[in-house]
Amino acid sequence: MYSNELVRGTLKTIILQLLGEQDQMYGYELSKLVKERTKEKIVLTEGALYPILHKLEKDKLVVTNLEKVGNRTRKYYALTSNGKTSAKEKKNELLEFVETLKVLMEPKPIALCNY
């Protein structure tokens, strides 16, 4: 499992990306999907997930929809059009960042000139 420090900065992007894949998702579904897809290398805890979801809602990047499931209410989250744009931007930014990290962590050997 990756350390919290590494994961923290990418959680918003992960959530936006996963919400973009489906029409709507609920909190537990999101955390389970992340856990399964990353083979438990990234765990989206409740303490990290819900504050971010509520912040995204406040920033109007997601909208919520309440539905009855059995005897309780379930809140589904879906991306708004702004959220979809933000998800794309954040994904590209993260991928570029990973590429930059690779360059930084695996520097190519400097070619020596033979005179």
Next chain:
Amino acid sequence: MQLLADEQIKHIEERLALASLTNTSLSIDILDHICCMIEERLDLGWEYPKAEKEVFNQMGVLQIQAIEHETNILTQNKLIMKKRTKITGLVAIVLMTTGFIMKMMHLQGAALVWAIGVFEATFGFALFLTVDRFRYETSVKGKVASIIGYLGSAFFILGFGFKLLSWPFATNAMIIGGLVLLVYFIMNNSFRNQEKLS
């Protein structure tokens, strides 16, 4: 997936109520999350009491309160003054203003109204405000600063209140309060500057 029965959800709601969540939107999320966690265990063949116990061991009252605290920090970005704090503040202002006006008009009972207002401001409003700030602050420095701030303001308000009533120790209390508040402002200022720099 198995769905929980009415009584089971009610029982979970009762346990969740211990966390005294004020954010109803978040309560819906947490309740559903806990139910899902329990249902997942039931699908694996667990007995309900064992599943519920295990889930609440993972997600205790303190963790749930921490989720709400974190949510409030992220979504509000400011100190949240609770309703009780606002009400006690309003009552203190009304009492102190009334007491002061009565005192100016030399009316009977002025001292009593003023004194109640002063005590209410000190042990009601200022104390609740400190509790709110204490919960809002995430660092130890911030928590200590909020306590020092309360002590300073409590001494100062009491000293000021006593002064108007010509009660003993008024000047001493005001001086102590003023000095403590000075320490608080210096400490708070350097602490905020450090936060900005970081």
